[in-house]
Amino acid sequence: NAGVTQTPKFQVLKTGQSMTLQCAQDMNHEYMSWYRQDPGMGLRLIHYSVGAGITDQGEVPNGYNVSRSTTEDFPLRLLSAAPSQTSVYFCASSLAGQLVYGYTFGSGTRLTVV
């Protein structure tokens, strides 16, 4: 049981480049979310999804796109990378329905934009 798998673990981009951070879960979780973690600011919600075909914006969505074509996958796309997007990115997933269900987190992607 792999849980939540994020790839890549590390990435360096040049300003203006685009890329996709991959996230996959094998727990049949309906809910999936993307966060970025910056020093002193905790984890901030970028985008989230409550099921295949349904996505919504979080606190800091600008510069990022998502789609959810399957239950298992929730990729995060950076359209034109900027140095302000240098951060650690976490993907998380959870069952729907009960607030007691916690979120399972991936191991993170450390992204540097130069």
Next chain:
Amino acid sequence: AQKITQTQPGMFVQEKEAVTLDCTYDTSDQSYGLFWYKQPSSGEMIFLIYQGSYDEQNATEGRYSLNFQKARKSANLVISASQLGDSAMYFCAMRTLNKLVFGAGTILRVKS
């Protein structure tokens, strides 16, 4: 909108002593869940404890307990008998219907 506030950027505690990490929250939802996560230097997010908004008793999990004061909208984490391995970043988080939001975190350092 939901908001989590952790006012202690950093804390020190002596080994074997207890420590309280503060968390206040704001939401207009009646149903919500409160979580604490630990993030060691390795970076993974580790679930510690959960408290539901309708739970009348404070949650406990081993050395962790959650001091839930609903009227004050606070959900403080108490770690008893601190160990060196407790040194980490601690996040308070709140789950409403379809999302989980976090506070800024508190770095805890346990001194020997």
